[in-house]
Amino acid sequence: MANLYAYVGAPSFIGAVEPRLEAAGFKRVQDVASASLVVTFCTSQTALEDLYFGDDGLVTVMAPGAVLIDLSATTPNFAREINAVATVNDLVMVEAPLTVRSLVADPAFGTDNLMAPVACEGDVPVEAQALLEAVFGEVRDAGAPGAAQLVRAGHTLELAAHLVSVIEAQALSDAVTRSVGTAGKLDVRLDGHEADPVVRALREKRFVGAYTVEMLLAELSSALMAADDAELILPQAEAMMHLLELLAVIGGADMAPAALTLIYHEEAEGAAAGLDWTRAEQAYGQRPSEEDDWDDDFADDCGCGHDHGFDDFDFSSN
Structure with a gap:
């Protein structure tokens, strides 16, 4: 049976x-x-x-x-x-x-x-x-109870840090290449790292998947709350949380984590993938390009025990 x-x-x-x-x-x-x-x-x-x-x-x-x-x-x-x-x-x-x-x-x-x-x-x-x-x-x-969550939290922090590092390395390559106008000379595009799954996902623009930004946010949020319980500050995890929350705010909560790269791309490319930067304006009161008080806007309590700035914003709405 x-x-x-x-x-x-x-x-x-x-x-x-x-x-x-x-x-x-x-x-x-x-x-x-x-x-x-x-x-x-x-x-x-x-x-x-x-x-x-x-x-x-x-x-x-x-x-x-x-x-x-x-x-x-x-x-x-x-x-x-x-x-x-x-x-x-x-x-x-x-x-x-x-x-x-x-x-x-x-x-x-x-x-x-x-x-x-x-x-x-x-x-x-x-x-x-x-x-x-x-x-x-x-x-x-x-x-014993609690130990499995601690193992999971440490694993999440490592994976998220690698994701953001690869995305920012690629963003730097793209930005410098554009700024100097030498697309064929400086565009390294993380050559030599083709075997890295994150590199492949970025190149293939794998922005849709069953494991979502919302799920990764839940994992990072719990890791940060665990750090709070232990009176520990995790600056890198806080920064990663800000980036993922921003992606969620503009419509990426149900996208795959590789979609975080779109935060660094031109607005039109994000719009083509279904992102809407005006939602950030609704949540924060201004566009991300307006640097004045942008950091301060992150200082509102999101409800997870950390200051992120959009506790009442509905990530799932389109």
């Missing part, structure tokens, strides 16, 4: 992995209360809190003994909090934050591109372990 599981979260993810789960003997049901396993994947801290602790939250509606498997990005502290509440309610909490090996892989949710650091109060239930192994190419024991 198939193991029954329910899923709550991003549709693009379950759409990609459901065939693998079916092949492994798992059947998806819509009624959360009837499932012995519930998999969750939220792309914001607020959504995750509401899902678990809001009215009719999972910790109150699940039958005793049920297993909750959360793939969302959050802080180690909040992961421990979810685990504690689940335990009090006779539930088993498995912390397994979705972690991609590459931000630009296609397909993003292919088995080889997914790994899951896993943390649990005790042993991971057999059926939960089997489900994770059907989805992820690598399932790694991280230790």
Whole structure:
């Protein structure tokens, strides 16, 4: 008999992995209360809190003994909090934050591109372990609750830093080439780095994909909140967050992370890809080219514990 599981979260993810789960003997049901396993994947801290602790939250509606498997990005502290509440309610909490090996892989949710650091109060239930192994190419024991989120946060910071570094290297090459008017002489275009997946994604203009800017923002936001909890400042991560938030504001929340390069391109090229810089004007009160007070506009609280400047802006609207 198939193991029954329910899923709550991003549709693009379950759409990609459901065939693998079916092949492994798992059947998806819509009624959360009837499932012995519930998999969750939220792309914001607020959504995750509401899902678990809001009215009719999972910790109150699940039958005793049920297993909750959360793939969302959050802080180690909040992961421990979810685990504690689940335990009090006779539930088993498995912390397994979705972690991609590459931000630009296609397909993003292919088995080889997914790994899951896993943390649990005790042993991971057999059926939960089997489900994770059907989805992820690598399932790694991280230790006690909170540890898996810490592993995921460190991995996210490394990937995002590499993405931005490659994009800015290419942007510099393009800008200098244009400014001196020697397209055939100075246009190096990161020669010698063709094997780098980010370089290839930029050259192929891979701006659409299942793993989105919104998902990367959720991961960076949780990493920054974890740093706040530890009274640590991460300037590079803050800068990366600003750039991704700006891309989200102008319409890129559902684009692939490689689309961040469009921030450095001419406005017309971004418009051709569906971006609208007037949305930044609505959010910040001026265009990015107007440098006066631009930094100050980033100083409004976005709700993640850091000052970014558009807490009430709807990233998903077009």
